[in-house]
Amino acid sequence: MAKRSFLIPGVDKRLLIKDSIKTMPDVTRRRFIAGGASLGALTLLTGCDVVDSSSADALLAKVSKFNDAVQAFIFNPDALAPTFPESAITKPFPFNAYYDLDDAPEVDGKDWKLEVRGLVDNKKSWTLDELYKLPQVSQITRHICVEGWSAIGSWTGTPLRDFLKLIGADTRAKYVWFQCADKDGYNSPLDMRSALHPQTQMTFKYANEILPRAYGFPMKIRVPTKLGFKNPKYVVSMEVTNDYKGGYWEDQGYNSFSGS
Amino acid sequence: MSSLTVSDEQVSATPAKVIQPAWVRIMHWVNAFAMILMILSGWQIYNASPLFGFSFPREYTLGGWLGGGLLWHFAAMWLLMINGLAYLVTGFATGRFAKKLLPITPSGVLHDVRAALTFKLGHADLTVYNYVQRVLYAGIIVVGVLIVLTGVGMWKPVQLHWLVMLFGDYPTARYVHFFCMASICAFLVIHVILALLVPKSLRAMIIGR
Known part of the structure; x- marks a missing residue:
């Protein structure tokens, strides 16, 4: 039919x-x-x-x-970011954030403590004085912003991998997740291999002076193998974790690895 | 555009010589698409931190904001690079580059540029590139290689440090990348105008004959 x-x-x-x-x-x-x-x-x-x-x-x-x-595949944990002589330092080193300098966090160094959480043996918080006593190294490297500009600066502090060893962090975990004092709660995840890179640093000084407010007082994480937004300033806590917890810019669409 | 509507009978009755083989046509249009995505998203990225005292109009940028522009740029780059690499390999392997783009002699270029500017350049045989075409096509291939190398270098200035150092360093690679883009835009304008002036060349890039 x-x-x-x-x-x-x-x-x-x-x-x-x-x-x-x-x-x-x-x-x-x-x-x-x-x-x-x-x-x-x-x-x-x-x-x-x-x-x-x-x-x-x-x-x-x-x-x-x-x-x-x-990028994780390309990443060579032994490849060092190029270093520069002091004469190459960009002056003045630019302040950059999603707010004006006047709105930058004002952290009281005496009250501030670095909180340590997650997959670590020793979860004690660290005062600034305690952190200042750890061995420090300096680097003069190029900071490259996601916007395209770059500037060479001088940073001094403790290699993050030494600190992670000190607190008994499980370095087989996937990320170290940083939280900051910025308004709107800045945070950013750092993959463990980059966290263990020899040049990745808990920075306490800029140009041999105590880190000024503009550059992240009291502590910045300097990662010369990452774009600038993955170098968090005004850090208040770090968490060693296997979970991807997202980040302020990463959640808005910046590539999460953003390696250099 | 009436020349586009050649009927099947006409084509089969006089089997015309293939001017542009299928692989050239496919890669040409894939490249055109990828390149336009790269340029428009690149303008978005440029606007975040302009190298010079101007920005590109927002209407001609892709992605809506820097983050969106970067997503487009780092997605379209795969299309551009894979297609471009396939084009280079095939171009050399088939001998097409050597056959179509060489030789390039200064006197030949001078002669044909003069002829082109006075509209006396002949286009009877599209299978043979004149010296203006040879210079432009060979030149744009070199620029294409440079823009990819500077781009990849700026993407990985630590892991591929040697690559940015070929161009000075990161900041200089940025300028080279910009001027390559400007050259490609200039090429694009001339290329499109010339293709429209000689429509059968456009037809050949679409249907091959």
Whole structure:
């Protein structure tokens, strides 16, 4: 038996579809048409809603994850960031944050304590005086901002890997997660291999002076193998963890590994 | 555009010489797509910290903000690099580069530039590139290699330190990257104008003949 036609005899199918499209709400219609003509290169480039659609975002997020893996693969734990003579230091070294210098955290060094959490043997908090007694080293390296600019600075402090050893951290864990005193609660995860890099430093001094407020008093984590936003300032706690806890900028879309 | 609608009968009746083989056409358009994504997202990134006293208009940037621009840039780079590498390998392996782009002689270039500027450059045989084309196409391949090398170097200035050092250091690599982009934009303008002036060359890049 022939299939029963639901169409009214004498009505042109194509005209019917055309008419029904016209009754769709405008946005649906645009999407319907964009979906149909999705060779889309030009539609994409005109910057209309196709670009901001969640499917494009999801794809970009996937590629960014892939790029994390590629960067972890490329990362050589023994490759040192180039160092420079003192004459190469950028003066003045720029202050950079998502707020003005006037709004930068004002930490009282006497009250401040570094909290240590997570997969570590000794979870005691550290005062600034205690931290200052640890052996320190200096480095003059290039700070590269995610925005593209770079500046050479001089940082002095304790290699993070020495501190992690001291507190009995489980260095097989995936991340060291830093939390900061910045308004809106800055935080950032650092993969363990980068945390153990010989140049990754708990920084207490800039240009041989106590770290000024602009550069993250009382403590900054200097990671010359990472972009600037992965060098947290005004650090108040660190947690050794296997969980990816996200970060202030990472959650907004900056690539999480962001290695140099 | 009427020349685009060649009927099947016409094509089969006079089997025209293939001017652009399929691999060239596919890689050309993939490259065009990837390059435009790279340029528009690159302008977004540039605007976050301009090298010069100007910014690119927001309407011509991709990603909405720096983070979005970076996501596009570091996604489209794979398409650009893989396609570009495949193009270089195939171009050398098939002998196409040697056959189509060489030789390039100063006198030949001078002669053809003069002819082109006075609209006397012939386009009877599209299978043979004139000296203006040879210089532009060979030049843009070199610029393409440079922009990828500076880009990868800036992406990994520690892991691939030798690569940024080829261009001075990180800040100088940034300038080289910018001027390569500017050259590609200038090429793009000239390339599109010339293709529109000789529409059959555009047709050849679409349907091959």
